[in-house]
Amino acid sequence: MLSTTARTTLRRSKDRARTDRADLYAILDAGLVCHLGVLAGGSPMVIPTAYGRIGDTLYLHGSTGATSLRAALGAPVCVTVTHLDGVVLARSAFHHSVNYRSAMVYGLARLVDDPEERLAGLRAVTEQLAPGQWDAVRLPDRKETAATAVVALSLEEASVKVRQGPPKDDEEDYDLPVWAGVLPLTVSWGAPEPDPRLAPGIPVPPHIGNRQPRL
Template sequence: MLSTTARTTLNRGKERARTDRTDLYAVLDAGLICHLGVIVDGAPMVIPTGYGRIGDTLYLHGSTGASSLRAGTTEPVCVTVTHLDGIVLARSAFHHSVNYRSAMIYGRARRVDDPDEHLDGLRAVTEQLAPGQWDVVRLPTRKELAATAVLALSLKEASVKVRQGPPKDDEEDYDLPVWAGVLPLNVSWGEPLPDPRLTPGVTVPRHIRKRG
């Protein structure tokens, strides 16, 4: 079960809450980019960044010089992942909505200093974007590892919200001659575009073709 802290307990739209931890994993594992919210020099900053999950830990990465990552280890952070599944068109402007799946994680991140965990975190981030890619590329050098910070954030305090289904109009509006329903949003991969400097004879690997 997910945590029930003051920050993760829904006060509005309670019917959209999901309380099973597998729902959290499903939202995170289906995503590609998260948004890291952190306080930097007294002001809020929200950074889109790659991430990866290993068990109940979320890993984020970036340059060691990034102020957002430095602040992320000294101030509380909030990480969100959202999937937009459709636009919900109602008969009234007030009841327009969206179908979505979202996760929100609170906590204090820690900088990963252990070399093995550091490499595991980078692998998790890479595999989140392109499963199978880590096993075919050149691995990071010591210099590259030193230039890349990895943060670990526990999934202990998290909430999940999901909205699905048709619009919910006021009862008196259902007879209005206005089209209502859902405009689904489907995201798909295109054909892989080779690097212009690709070595002749190198073909698209199977794990990339599978994404199409």
């Protein structure tokens, strides 16, 4: 079950709330980037960034010099992952909406010091972006590892919201001669585009060429 703190309990549109931890995992695991919210210089700052998950821990990474990661360390942060599934077209402007799946995670960001956990975190971030790549590429050397901050966030406090299905119009509006329904959005992978500097004779590996959409 997900947490039931004040900020993870929906007060409105309660039918959109999900309380099962499996829904949180599914939304996080289907994403490519999250939006990380930190407090920097007295103002919120929202940064799109890669992430990965191991069990109930989310990992982020970035340059040790990045303003956003430095602002996050030891401080409260919010990480949001959103999938847009369609635009909901109602008979009234007021009831227009979007179908989506979103997860919000709150917590204190922790700088990962342990070398093993650092490597596991980096692997999780890489594998989230491109499953199968960690075992196919040159792994981080000492210099690269030193230049990268790995940050962990517990999934203890999180909320999940999902909207699906047709518009909900006011009862008296259903007779209006207005088309209503959902215009679905699909995210798909295109054909792999080889690096112009790719050496001849290197085929696209199956984990890239046959990658299935999971958005």
